[in-house]
Amino acid sequence: xxxxxxxxxxxxxxxEICIRCNTCEETCxxxxxTHDSRNYVVKFEVCEGCNQCISPCPTGAxxxxxxxxxxKPYTLEEQFGWDELPPQTEVDAGGVEDMPEDVVRIxxxxxxxxxxxxxxxxxxxxxxxxxxxxxxxAVATCxxxxxxxxxxxxxxxxxxxxxxGNTAFPVLEGQSIGVIPPGxxxxxxxxHVRLYSVASPRNGERPGYNNLSITVKRVTEDREGKxxxxxxxxxxxxLKKGDQVKVVGPYGATFLMPNHPGSSIMMICTGTGSAxxxxxxxxxxxxxxxxxxxxxxxxxxARTPGELPYFGPLMKLPKxxxxxxxxxxxxxxxxxxxxxxxxxxxxxxxxxMLADENCYIYICGLKGMEKGVEQAFADACRANGLDWETxxxxxxxxxxxxxxxx
Amino acid sequence: xxxxESTKFEAYLRTxxxxxxKGWAHFDYVKMPEYRWGxxxxxxxxxxxxxxxxxxxEPAWQEVPGEYRSTLxxxxxTQGDTEPASVEQQRHLGLTCPSLYDLRNIFQxxxxxxxxxxxxxxxxxxxxxxxxxxxAEALLERRSGDADNPRILGAFNERTPDWLSFxxxxxxxxxxxxxxxxxxxxxxxDPLSRTCRFMLTEEAHHLFVGESGISRAxxxxxxxxxxxxxxxxAEVRALGVIDLPTIQRYLNFHYSVTLDLYGSExxxxxxxxxxxxLKGRFEETKLGDDHRLANDEYPVLDLAGExxxxxxxxxxxxxxxxxxxxxxxxxxxxxxxxxxxxxxAGIDFRFKLPHKAFNRRIGTFAGAHISPDxxxxxxxxxxxMHTQWLATESDREFVASLMGxxxxxxxxxxxxxxxxxxxxxxxxxxxxxxFN
Numbered sequence: 127x128x129x130x131x132x133x134x135x136x137x138x139x140x141x142e143i144c145i146r147c148n149t150c151e152e153t154c155x156x157x158x159x160t161h162d163s164r165n166y167v168v169k170f171e172v173c174e175g176c177n178q179c180i181s182p183c184p185t186g187a188x189x190x191x192x193x194x195x196x197x198k199p200y201t202l203e204e205q206f207g208w209d210e211l212p213p214q215t216e217v218d219a220g221g222v223e224d225m226p227e228d229v230v231r232i233x234x235x236x237x238x239x240x241x242x243x244x245x246x247x248x249x250x251x252x253x254x255x256x257x258x259x260x261x262x263x264a265v266a267t268c269x270x271x272x273x274x275x276x277x278x279x280x281x282x283x284x285x286x287x288x289x290x291g292n293t294a295f296p297v298l299e300g301q302s303i304g305v306i307p308p309g310x311x312x313x314x315x316x317x318h319v320r321l322y323s324v325a326s327p328r329n330g331e332r333p334g335y336n337n338l339s340i341t342v343k344r345v346t347e348d349r350e351g352k353x354x355x356x357x358x359x360x361x362x363x364x365l366k367k368g369d370q371v372k373v374v375g376p377y378g379a380t381f382l383m384p385n386h387p388g389s390s391i392m393m394i395c396t397g398t399g400s401a402x403x404x405x406x407x408x409x410x411x412x413x414x415x416x417x418x419x420x421x422x423x424x425x426x427x428a429r430t431p432g433e434l435p436y437f438g439p440l441m442k443l444p445k446x447x448x449x450x451x452x453x454x455x456x457x458x459x460x461x462x463x464x465x466x467x468x469x470x471x472x473x474x475x476x477x478x479m480l481a482d483e484n485c486y487i488y489i490c491g492l493k494g495m496e497k498g499v500e501q502a503f504a505d506a507c508r509a510n511g512l513d514w515e516t517x518x519x520x521x522x523x524x525x526x527x528x529x530x531x532x
Numbered sequence: 533x534x535x536x537e538s539t540k541f542e543a544y545l546r547t548x549x550x551x552x553x554k555g556w557a558h559f560d561y562v563k564m565p566e567y568r569w570g571x572x573x574x575x576x577x578x579x580x581x582x583x584x585x586x587x588x589x590e591p592a593w594q595e596v597p598g599e600y601r602s603t604l605x606x607x608x609x610t611q612g613d614t615e616p617a618s619v620e621q622q623r624h625l626g627l628t629c630p631s632l633y634d635l636r637n638i639f640q641x642x643x644x645x646x647x648x649x650x651x652x653x654x655x656x657x658x659x660x661x662x663x664x665x666x667x668a669e670a671l672l673e674r675r676s677g678d679a680d681n682p683r684i685l686g687a688f689n690e691r692t693p694d695w696l697s698f699x700x701x702x703x704x705x706x707x708x709x710x711x712x713x714x715x716x717x718x719x720x721x722d723p724l725s726r727t728c729r730f731m732l733t734e735e736a737h738h739l740f741v742g743e744s745g746i747s748r749a750x751x752x753x754x755x756x757x758x759x760x761x762x763x764x765x766a767e768v769r770a771l772g773v774i775d776l777p778t779i780q781r782y783l784n785f786h787y788s789v790t791l792d793l794y795g796s797e798x799x800x801x802x803x804x805x806x807x808x809x810l811k812g813r814f815e816e817t818k819l820g821d822d823h824r825l826a827n828d829e830y831p832v833l834d835l836a837g838e839x840x841x842x843x844x845x846x847x848x849x850x851x852x853x854x855x856x857x858x859x860x861x862x863x864x865x866x867x868x869x870x871x872x873x874x875x876x877a878g879i880d881f882r883f884k885l886p887h888k889a890f891n892r893r894i895g896t897f898a899g900a901h902i903s904p905d906x907x908x909x910x911x912x913x914x915x916x917m918h919t920q921w922l923a924t925e926s927d928r929e930f931v932a933s934l935m936g937x938x939x940x941x942x943x944x945x946x947x948x949x950x951x952x953x954x955x956x957x958x959x960x961x962x963x964x965x966x967f968n
Contacts, residue, residue, distance in 0.1 A: 140952075152732075152733070181559075184739075185953070
């Protein structure tokens with residue numbers, strides 16, 4: 127199986143707006159811009175995307191981007207011949223050209239585990255993307271902030287409800303929003319944008335009101351365990367009712383749930399990776415009466431029940447609505463159990479669902495978890511006479527396999 | 533400073549706060565009295581040399597060379613004198629702005645022209661002692677169009693009566709500024725070179741305002757012609773947009789007046805400026821010759837009775853003409869982009885630059901009568917025909933009749949299309965100017 131082509135952003139100059147003033151060529155520190163008698167163009171293999179040319183450009187023509195296959199960028203000859211930019215492709219259409227650099231980078235890293243870009247499920251609703259950028263963020267008001275891990279649990283997670291008042295901020299389950307923490311960093315620059323998956327369904331945490339929820343873990347140490355205070359997470363976890371938050375986005379056009387009747391969803395998550403799963407589950411729960419069919423299967427891992435976000439509400443869901451599999455790795459006097467152990471234990475059903483063309487798979491949690499999950503999938507397949515590698519290729523081709531790990 | 537009666541307005545401007553790319557494109561709201569002009573010089577190049585003329589290869593001067601003092605001062609005064617002139621010519625245009633976006637742009641152009649004046653005054657003060665200070669004073673006292681104390685160059689005493697003239701001025705006459713600054717940026721006098729280099733980056737915005745302004749007017753006219761299926765200029769005018777032939781006549785006027793700014797085709801002054809290392813050619817260091825030009829020739833136009841002929845003269849004396857030719861090539865490309873707009877709309881009309889000798893007041897063709905296609909005319913023919921080629925009083929009256937004020941965010945006057953993009957990626961309905 128050949129790896130899907132990697133899509134990258136190519137920096138271009140809009141020949142219809144450009145006035146050929148040479149400012150960009152003069153500004154570029156690494157001579158990535160050149161011109162002929164007709165057009166100014168950017169050398170794809172030289173440009174590092176440092177953006178130094180962007181604000182000096184008097185016209186805005188320089189701020190043009192297209193998604194291209196990494197091995198097939200527009201050549202200089204093509205660019206010299208243009209009277210206008212090539213039309214935007216599907217992936218560009220969501221305003222990707224204006225996407226904050228942080229968001230593009232985080233998204234690329236988070237989705238690396240699914241092996242490149244995939245399309246959304248065919249029955250996904252059409253998402254709105256990047257309605258609010260850094261220059262003009264939406265302002266939301268905190269209308270609720272609840273701790274959702276046990277008071278004595280070492281990790282502290284919050285369920286935070288943001289109200290957008292009269293500002294339109296439409297989201298779908300699986301999309302993320304960006305939060306701009308107030309203030310400046312040590313260098314006097316605005317803080318980087320942090321991304322949070324939406325934890326509520328499309329019609330709001332409270333249906334009919336213009337709000338959404340996110341799941342936030344208070345960061346008190348880095349990945350090596352050294353103490354560090356997460357700027358955005360602490361700001362969010364400390365929000366009081368009525369506090370204002372600057373929000374950009376929404377983002378995400380692929381990690382979306384199927385909407386057709388009879389579609390099944392398999393969800394594997396840890397920690398705050400549960401946010402999109404809660405959104406999808408809640409969407410289905412609110413539509414139970416419609417009897418649309420399809421199964422929900424959840425594998426959810428935490429160290430203890432007290433550290434499992436939304437443990438209480440989950441326990442209240444009817445068994446026939448969702449097949450719930452909770453793995454705990456730090457229960458006293460019990461062997462450590464991880465999500466991949468439960469996937470293996472439920473191998474028969476898992477294999478059946480993987481092979482079902484109406485079942486869509488979602489993995490969300492800490493970076494690296496997808497490896498263990500894939501191994502467990504491979505084992506489950508082997509035990510049921512399926513070849514995981516072949517199946518994975520199919521899953522990707524059919525937009526049924528979605529990974530977001532960070 | 534800025535448009536009349538605007539001291540309380542807050543305009544969303546780009547203010548230079550330092551010369552690095554991040555610093556000189558700092559966007560925020562500014563009130564005119566609070567706008568601060570900095571003195572910005574592109575960082576010094578270590579060990580910069582003089583790149584042309586008799587001193588080629590010698591270290592660039594950091595102080596004014598005594599023997600060229602008065603010549604250099606004259607160059608700086610002439611350049612400096614042009615900068616505030618346009619501000620004086622344009623002050624009344626705020627009252628007839630076609631949109632908030634355009635109003636913001638005229639603020640931006642004006643503050644930068646003001647800063648350019650300041651940059652030249654700074655050079656006079658810092659490097660030319662008492663006579664420099666006196667020249668700077670005189671510079672500040674002259675006024676565009678003043679009968680007693682006018683600006684030095686003709687084009688800078690013309691009126692800018694309406695926004696079409698303003699856009700033509702920024703497209704054509706500010707582009708002369710670009711070429712003069714580019715030639716001075718090559719100067720062996722390093723502080724002048726560094727100052728002009730930075731000014732060039734700002735000048736680009738003015739060219740943009742002009743080019744896109746005309747382009748938007750053309751686009752709007754074409755849209756109306758297309759949807760209403762009219763092409764007779766009178767019918768087009770009746771629909772409240774500027775007919776394309778009128779735009780062509782404005783172009784002819786501003787173009788020919790601006791060509792005069794380059795001076796005589798053959799000029800010993802120009803040769804002297806070059807040989808002494810004070811003023812180079814456009815992109816001097818990118819040219820592949822000996823940079824002394826002692827034995828080179830350059831073609832210039834001449835008048836031989838009823839005909840226009842080309843003659844070859846020593847390249848050193850033809851440097852004005854050469855810079856004018858560089859300029860013309862640049863303008864041609866811009867006209868080509870306007871024609872794309874017309875072409876795209878499927879309208880059978882193309883803008884065309886008039887002949888280089890058309891309507892000139894300075895140089896070989898001063899006093900001659902040349903048609904836009906380069907024929908030598910009798911005075912009678914010229915008198916009979918020139919109203920077809922140059923904007924007339926009635927053209928200007930018509931254009932003026934369209935100049936109502938539109939100052940609501942996101943709204944544009946009927947005669948002009950919205951721009952393709954907002955400033956600094958802001959939306960088109962952004963409040964580019966706040967009236968307080």
